[in-house]
Amino acid sequence: MPPKLHMKFGGDAEPAPAPASSTSKPSSKKNDVSNKSTKQHSTSNASRAPSNVNQNNGLKRSQDGNPKSNTPSESQTSHKSEHDDSGRARKSPKLSSLDSKKSETRAPHKPGAKANDTQNAKVPYNGPSSQELQKAAKELEEIRMRLPVYHKKNDIRWDLRNNDILIINGETGSGKSTQIPQFLYTEPWCQKKLVTVEESDGTKKEINVGGMIAVTQPRRIAAMTLAQRVAAEMGSPLSKGSVRAGQPGTVGYSVRFDNQVPNGAKIKFVTEGMLLQEMLSDPNLRKYSAIMIDEIHERSMDVDLIAGFLRRLVHGDLKGRGGVPLKLVIMSATLDQGGVEAFFAKPNTRPDYVPGQNHGRIIAPDLIEQMALRNNGAQIPYIAGRQYEVKTFYEHEPKEDYVHAMLEIILMLHTQEPLPGDILAFLTGQEEIEALQAELEKYSQMLIAAVPRMEIKPLHGSLTPDQQKDAFVKVEKRFTRKVVLATNIAETSLTVAGVHYVVDGGKSKVKQYRPHLGMETLLIKPISKVAAVQRSGRAGREAVGKCYRIYTKADFKEMDEDGKPEILRCNVIEAVLKMKARGIIDVLDFPLMDSPDVVYMEKALNQLYAMGALQPDGSLTKNGKAMAKLPLPATHGCVLIAAADESADCLLEVIDILACLNTDQEIFLHPKSIEEQEEMSNTRADIYRREGDLITLLTTMQRYAADNTNRRVWCESHLISVRAMTMANAVRKQLRMQCVKLKLLKENPPADPQPFEPVTPERAEIIMKVFLKAFVRETAIMGPDGSYKTTNGKETIQVHPSSVLHGKKLEAIMFLQHVYTNKNYAKKVSSIQANWIAEQYALC
DNA sequence: GAGCACTGC
Structure with missing residues (x-):
């Protein structure tokens, strides 16, 4: 019996592209009925459009067929794919179970x-x-x-009665996730x-x-x-x-x-x-x-x-x-799915399959058909999902300044295309988004009355949920077009309704691990073809749309088919720890869909060994097993276990710090005005500590937990994220509970609020030395030239402006995070002594 | 003087 069957969905019984309202999506409000005046005026030229736009004839890509006016080099047909599965409320911004509105995500409740x-x-x-x-x-x-x-x-029932593995290729919208x-x-x-x-x-x-x-x-x-x-x-x-x-x-x-x-x-x-x-x-x-x-x-x-x-x-x-x-x-x-198919097939059904060596993909184009034939031809034909056509336009030549090119396209679309129809532009990060927003707002002031108003909405991960929601709100003002400037958060995670036009910068930031530096960095890289198609598809959810790609057709052809899987890009220490915890002795030989480079794996094994998670024979130590079970990065797990040791005995304090470090948002908000800045420097005086960010976080959690009046008010007065602290508190609770389970804590700690007692400098030293056990390589010493040099690699590194130690000259620092943006920055920094580093290196 | 996106018994 063949091991599995490959299926595809779509189904020719499917009606032609239908408006979202015919699906079972929770709310698919149609765009508002455009009033006639809108249509009449919005096609007129912006006679007072920005000068640089006008000089270039502004409206570069009018589809008038005139090559001089930079007409679209190619128009593509519709993009299939990505239509929400029924019931997937992707239209709402991400909800957190920590939100106070938690109950809204529950089962339907009738009054x-x-x-x-x-x-x-x-x-x-x-x-x-x-x-x-x-x-x-x-x-x-x-x-x-x-x-x-x-x-x-x-068919599906029959197939699974006769096979153990079923691979299903279903477009979103086919209902596979809810129905099967x-x-x-x-x-x-x-x-x-x-x-x-x-x-x-x-x-x-x-x-x-x-x-x-x-x-x-x-x-x-x-x-x-x-x-x-x-x-x-x-x-x-x-x-x-x-x-x-x-x-x-x-x-x-x-x-x-x-x-x-x-x-x-x-x-x-x-x-x-x-x-x-x-x-x-x-x-x-x-x-x-x-x-x-x-x-x-x-x-x-x-x-x-x-x-x-x-x-x-x-x-x-x-x-x-x-x-x-x-x-x-x-x-x-x-x-x-060639790769997935081959991977899940029994090895003997695919003699050409070599475990752990299928970097990229093994694609046998005829494989899918063969599998279907072996299963009595039960393959289901694939058809387009419920998606409108999206016309795609490319640049004729590469653009040096793609943000500026995007500005021009957005203004062209805005002045030429009728309402309704919002614009969604994909950029790489907050900085670009804010720069483009400022430019667009400047120009929107200058638009004449005959041209619709523009409302610019940023959308990226570091906005609060409330700010994110703002990008989803339909613009109610008459004669106004919404322009959403987003990172790739809008590619899969969030869906903005009402978009008819997509402007795709063609780039995104990706995390990339550099094993020789032991650093993960964020790099701006071209997106993959799959991502480009995903982005353009966002224009065709409600009506026929247009997508402007700020790159050439040749650039598109050069793009990778798929994004690189995370396991090939990131530090694999967590993956190696989990494989070990799952009883896999030889992790280098364990078959994965894509196996990381041996160099990365060995680096991870060495790191785990240095942290005391591995025995010399490669099996996990007791501590290693505990680390795998903790909902923390391996390094943080190592710190937690070290803190529980009698010699340190600072587990509760370290849990407080780890809880603050493991939120999905920064605890400390950024002041937006001089007033906020001033108020903040007054109120934060009672939590900032000279020892650095870790002890400052500890003080923050202790003050927060000691507050018995109103934690929200306390957070707001300190310009601290309520959301981040709520999550930190949940992590703290979870870690305390697990420490009791793992017998690292003898009993449940007393419930809050407990009176606040400042950490003594002696205790602070013990705590920082515990962190040093896992972060001894993440240290730097002040050189004679007044800059910090890392002890591992002798790289120059600067204290990030978000640190309480920014601008201070210290003998040595330990940092828990580093980012490479335009400079090499250390984050989550502590002030330490050089001899602590030497002592710790001697120990391992 | 600064920020891709997810996620954890």
Whole structure:
């Protein structure tokens, strides 16, 4: 029997491109009805357009066919791909479970629901009644039946009854993520089975295996909204406590800090990181009958590891599962799956497959067809998703200043194209966005009355969620066009509605690991073809659109097909630690979809050994095992364990610092005005410490935790991010709990608020020396020329302006982060003594 | 004197 089947979705039963409103998306507000005056005026030239634009005839790319006016060199046909899966509320900006609006991400709640119609519920149930849930589900049924994937229900069931692995190529919009789990959970193979298993120590016992499907997602928001959608479709309550007589929930989700899995759930949406952690404690995934990996094409480090572990598990002897097979459904939105196919096939079905050596891709163009034939031709034809045509225009020649070129294109589009139709421009980072915003705003002041107004909205990761939301708000002012200037956050994570025009700078910042420097740097690099198509697709979600690429057709052809997977770009220390924790002794030989360079791997092994995570024989030490289980980077785990040692005994303090370091946002906000700057320097006096950023963060957390009036007010007065501190507090709680579990802490620490007591300089020294155990290579000593030179590599490095030690001349520094932008910067800096460094180097 | 995007029992 062939091991698997490849499927593609789309389905010719699919209607022609339809407006979003015909799909099941939560809210697909049509753009406002354009008033006639808008259409009449907006095509007129901007007679007072900016001078430099006018000099170039401003409107360079009018489609008048005149070559002198820089007409589009080529127009491409429609871009397929990327239409939201039903129920995926990508239109809303990212929600955090830490948000106060958490409840909004829960199952549908109807105001009229009776709160007390359950008899035996342990937890008061406030959601809708089961009748109401069923009624709502019935209404959704009709929408479900229109999804392309719906008609393939029986094929998919049949295929998985006969195969263990199914690879599905479904465009977003095909409904694969929401529907396939529902097709499968009632299957005979998906039921819990009582079996005898053999433990690793040889003992045998009877346990239940299977009964649940896990669906992985790269993002929390996707896991939560998909679970919410599927729960609604199934008429199932979605929350932990909502088990009611005869009505347990069938669907749940599990993401960090938020676990909503009803007892007896059959379908569970999880983040990739969450499943990876689960695999460390339950390598055989005994709870599950099937794992579905969604969006595998995004190729995060975590998904690559999961794929490696699952491949071994599925093709293994299944002793740890009492012989119960684990079904695997791999889902991707991109066509190219030669690599994935070959990787998951049993090695003997692909003699040309060499484990761990498939850098790039092994593509056998005929492979897909062969696989389908072996499976009785069950392959499903692929057709375009629900996407409007997008015309693509290229530059004739490369642009030196692409930001300026973008400015010209945006002004051209704005003055020439009718309303409605917003513009989305892709830039590389905040700096560029702000520069272009300033320019555009300057010009928009000069537009004559006949030309619509422009509203410029920045959109990037370091904006607060509220500021991000601003970019999504439909501009209500009449005769106004919204221009969103975004980083690649708008490529996959967030979707802006109302966009008809995309301007693509063709570049983005990518993290790149440099093993000889031991540094990860952010580099501006050309995007991949896949990313370019993804970007242009953003123009065709609601109507026919246009995409202007600020690069030539030749540049496009030169682009990589795909982005490089993360595991080939980043420091693999976490990946190596997880492989070791999963019992893989020879990590260099372990087959992955793409194996990192041996140099990177050896570097990681050495680092782990130096941190005391590895035995000389290559197996994990007790500390190494603990490090793998902690939700922290390996270096931070090392620090935490060192802090628990009797000789240091500063675990609680170090947890406070690590909690602050492991938020997804900076704790300290940047003053925007001189007034803020002044107020800040007054209020922050009680938290800043001369020892540096680490002790300052410790003081911040201690002050925050000691506050018993209003933490929000406290944060605001110190110009500290409420959101970051809320997350830091959640991390702190999680770390404390895990330290109790790992027996690093004897008992739960006393609850807050505890009185604030400043850290003594002696104690501060102990704490910083604990950090030095993992960061001894991240140190620099002041040279005779007044600049810091790193001890590892003798590079010149400067203290980043965000550090409390910026501008201070110190004997030596330790830094936890470094960035290379226009200079080599050290961040999270502490003031240390040179002899501490020598002492620590001597120890390792 | 400064910032790609995700994510973790």
